[in-house]
Amino acid sequence: MMLxxxxxxxxxxxxxxxxxxxxxxxxxxxxxxxxxxELAWNARFVSAALEAAxxxxxxxxxxxxxxxxxxxxxxxxxxxxxxxxxxxxxxAADRGNVGQSFLQLNALLARHKDKPAVLKLMQALAQPYPDxxxxxxxxxxxAWNANEQQVALDEANAALKLRPDxxxxxLFVAQVLQRRSDDExxxxxxxxxxxxxxxxxxRLNYARLLVNAKNYAxxxxxxxALVGEYPQNADVxxxxxxxxxxxxxxxxxxxxxxxxxxxxxxxxxxARFYLGQVNEERKRFDEALKWYSSVSQxxxxxxxxxxxxxxxxxxxxxxxxxxxxxxxxxxxxxQRAQLxxxxxxxxxxxxxxxxxxELLGQALEQLPNYPDLLYDHAMAAEKINRLDVxxxxxxxxxxIRPDHAHAYNALGYTLADRSQRIEExxxxxxxxxxxxPEDPFIMDSMGWVLYRMGRNQEGLDYLQRAxxxxxxxxxxxxxxxxxWVVGRQEQAKKVWAxxxxxxxxxxxxxxxxxxFLP
Numbered sequence: 001m002m003l004x005x006x007x008x009x010x011x012x013x014x015x016x017x018x019x020x021x022x023x024x025x026x027x028x029x030x031x032x033x034x035x036x037x038e039l040a041w042n043a044r045f046v047s048a049a050l051e052a053a054x055x056x057x058x059x060x061x062x063x064x065x066x067x068x069x070x071x072x073x074x075x076x077x078x079x080x081x082x083x084x085x086x087x088x089x090x091x092a093a094d095r096g097n098v099g100q101s102f103l104q105l106n107a108l109l110a111r112h113k114d115k116p117a118v119l120k121l122m123q124a125l126a127q128p129y130p131d132x133x134x135x136x137x138x139x140x141x142x143a144w145n146a147n148e149q150q151v152a153l154d155e156a157n158a159a160l161k162l163r164p165d166x167x168x169x170x171l172f173v174a175q176v177l178q179r180r181s182d183d184e185x186x187x188x189x190x191x192x193x194x195x196x197x198x199x200x201x202x203r204l205n206y207a208r209l210l211v212n213a214k215n216y217a218x219x220x221x222x223x224x225a226l227v228g229e230y231p232q233n234a235d236v237x238x239x240x241x242x243x244x245x246x247x248x249x250x251x252x253x254x255x256x257x258x259x260x261x262x263x264x265x266x267x268x269x270x271a272r273f274y275l276g277q278v279n280e281e282r283k284r285f286d287e288a289l290k291w292y293s294s295v296s297q298x299x300x301x302x303x304x305x306x307x308x309x310x311x312x313x314x315x316x317x318x319x320x321x322x323x324x325x326x327x328x329x330x331x332x333x334x335q336r337a338q339l340x341x342x343x344x345x346x347x348x349x350x351x352x353x354x355x356x357x358e359l360l361g362q363a364l365e366q367l368p369n370y371p372d373l374l375y376d377h378a379m380a381a382e383k384i385n386r387l388d389v390x391x392x393x394x395x396x397x398x399x400i401r402p403d404h405a406h407a408y409n410a411l412g413y414t415l416a417d418r419s420q421r422i423e424e425x426x427x428x429x430x431x432x433x434x435x436x437p438e439d440p441f442i443m444d445s446m447g448w449v450l451y452r453m454g455r456n457q458e459g460l461d462y463l464q465r466a467x468x469x470x471x472x473x474x475x476x477x478x479x480x481x482x483x484w485v486v487g488r489q490e491q492a493k494k495v496w497a498x499x500x501x502x503x504x505x506x507x508x509x510x511x512x513x514x515x516f517l518p
Contacts, residue, residue: 001019001020001023001032003015003019004016004019004020004023004039007019008039013039013042013043013045014043016039016043017036017039017040017043017045017048018048020032020035020036020039020040020052021036021040021048021051021052023036024036024052024055024056025055028055028058028059029059030056030059030060030063030066033052033053033055033056033059034056034065034066036048036052036055036056037049037052037053037056037069040052041069053066053069056069057086072108080112080114080117080118080121083121084121084124084125087105087121087125088125091105091125091129092128098129098132098134098135099132099133099134099135100134102125102126102129102132102134102135102137102138103134103138105122105125105138106122106137106138106141106142109121109122109142110141110145115142115145115146115147116146118142118145118146119139119142119143119145119146119148119151122138122139122142123139123142126138126139131162132162133159133160133162133163133166133169134159136155136156136158136159136162137155137156137159137166137168137169137172139151139155140152140153140154140155140156140159140169140172140176141172143155144172144175144176149176149179149180152172152176153173153176153177156169156172156173156176157173160173164195164196165196165199167196167199167200167201167202170189170192170196170199170202171201171202171205173188174188174189174202174205178209182209182212182213183213185209186206186209186210186213189202189205189206189209190206193206197225197229198229200226200229200230200236203222203225203226204226204236204239204243206222207219207222207223207226207240207243208243210222211243211246211247216247216248216249219243219247220244220247220249220252223240223243223244223249223252223256226239226240227240227256232263233263234260234263234264234265234266235265237256237257237259237260237263237265238256238257238260238265238270238271240252240256241253241256241257241260241271241274242274244256245274245277245278248281250278250281250282253274253278254275254278254279257271257274257275257278258275267298269295269296269297269298269300269301269304270298270299270300272291272292272294272295272300272304273291273292273295273300273303273304273307275291276288276289276290276291276292276295276304276307276308277307279291280307280311285311285314285315288307288311289308289311292304292305292307292308292311293308301335302328302330302335302338302339302342305324305325305328305339305342306325306338306339306342306345308324309321309322309324309325309342309343309346310342310346312324313346313349313350318346318350321346322343322346325339325342325343325346326339326343333367333370336363336366336367337363337367337370337372337373338372340359340360340363340373341360341372341373341376343359344356344359344360344376344380347359348380348383353380353383353384354384356380356383357377357380357381357383357384357386360373360376360377360380361377363377364377369396369400371397371400371401371404374393374394374396374397374400375393375394375397375404375406375407375410377389377393378390378393378394378397378410379410381393382414382418387414387418387419390410390411390414391411391414394407394410394411395411398411403435404435405432405433405435405436405439405442406432406436406441406442408428408429408431408432408435409428409429409432409439409441409442409445411425411428412424412425412426412427412428412429412431412432412445412449413425413429413445413448413449415428416429416445416448416449416452417448417452422449422452422453425449425452426449426450426453429442429445429446429449430446432445433446438469440465440466440467440469440470440472440475441466441470441472441475443462443463443465443466443469444462444463444466444467444472444474444475444478446459446462447459447460447461447462447463447466447478447479447482448463448478450462451463451478451481451482451485456482456485456486457486459482460479460482460483460486463475463478463479463482464479466479467479467495471498471499471502473499473500473502473503473506473508473509474506474508474509476495476496476498476499476503476509477496477499477506477508477509477511477512477513478512479492479495480492480493480495480496480499480512480513480516481512481516483495484516492516493517496509496512496513496517500513
């Protein structure tokens with residue numbers, strides 16, 4: 001034991017684990033076996049951990065913890081069939097807390113890759129507990145993960161019959177319904193609130209769906225109901241404020257944010273930052289500057305400095321804006337990089353592309369492997385036709401961060417748009433899409449490269465999906481161009497006209513429209 005503990009202190013698990021495992025075999029002491037299990041698992045010596053956990057369970061057959069640990073080990077090793085008897089005994093050993101045990105088990109099994117197998121196991125485990133709502137909801141969640149939507153809905157509704165006021169189950173039903181239709185989910189939540197008017201989380205989610213559906217009048221009624229029901233709850237006030245901002249109801253948002261500060265919200269700097277945003281949106285720039293300058297620390301500090309400088313730049317005070325960012329205090333390299341990125345963004349917005357490129361290049365000399373600087377410098381290089389720098393930076397970024405979807409996407413899009421290396425571009429964008437399949441900008445790039453390959457209908461499908469998710473002006477430019485090319489000119493004009501209303505100064509959109517409508 002002394003040898004093993006000295007090895008632990010010296011960070012030598014290859015000595016400690018075998019020593020403790022040998023001791024567990026010899027003594028059959030549950031305490032020794034438990035220690036051996038913990039050390040082996042922490043060192044990721046899986047077979048040793050399983051053996052030690054087996055000894056622990058044999059030495060202390062009534063230990064719920066031992067059974068839970070060995071079940072967890074078996075699940076992590078994808079040995080669901082072997083885990084099932086241990087899980088059954090673990091659940092049966094503590095019937096008084098079986099509901100909580102099911103919720104823990106659900107979290108454990110959610111990480112398992114074989115979703116149909118998990119559903120089958122969960123159904124078997126839940127069978128002896130038909131009147132336990134957590135068991136029914138666990139089956140519902142396993143069914144959802146296995147893409148068995150009707151089973152998920154039936155089991156969640158069964159859980160709600162057992163416990164009608166359980167908000168977690170009601171929200172899960174809405175989640176399942178939402179995959180079919182937002183309207184169906186909203187109708188369900190509306191009905192649920194009629195019989196459970198104090199269901200706070202349900203009301204918040206209902207309000208969120210109403211905002212997404214642009215039903216702002218009904219959303220505001222939900223805001224007022226929430227605030228009326230929980231006038232002293234700062235978390236509710238913050239949630240309502242954020243929803244009001246999303247609905248462009250800045251007056252209501254400002255009222256709630258000020259109330260949140262009076263209620264001593266846990267993160268006052270966040271509330272101050274959003275008050276700055278609200279006032280900036282309302283063109284009350286002096287008030288916005290006051291709120292941004294009051295953000296002294298926390299996650300919003302750098303964003304507040306960037307927005308403060310952005311207002312100064314909009315007022316024609318670019319040198320003052322840059323000076324503000326240069327003088328802002330930074331606690332670490334990440335914050336220094338973010339301040340430089342914010343300054344470069346101001347230069348880009350002023351069409352000072354060469355200066356932005358040089359500024360980011362100087363920052364990279366200090367932080368040569370910082371991913372965000374590499375990416376922004378590449379984007380600045382594109383603006384001054386330094387495609388060699390763009391490609392070099394993005395390939396370096398991919399080497400450092402092989403999961404950086406936007407690096408693949410940016411390089412692929414540039415090759416598709418500015419070169420004849422179309423097949424290479426397609427491969428890069430395909431990789432990006434695998435890494436981030438729901439990203440509208442990557443969908444846009446895929447649509448664009450397919451268009452360049454002459455695969456117009458496939459390209460159109462991607463661009464329409466991208467635009468539905470994010471009506472960005474550059475996506476609108478691409479979608480309009482492809483619609484025009486396939487003979488749907490009126491639809492193209494409509495897409496461009498609507499995008500120009502909201503983004504009249506977007507360079508890509510303007511140039512595209514001029515090419516087709518000179």
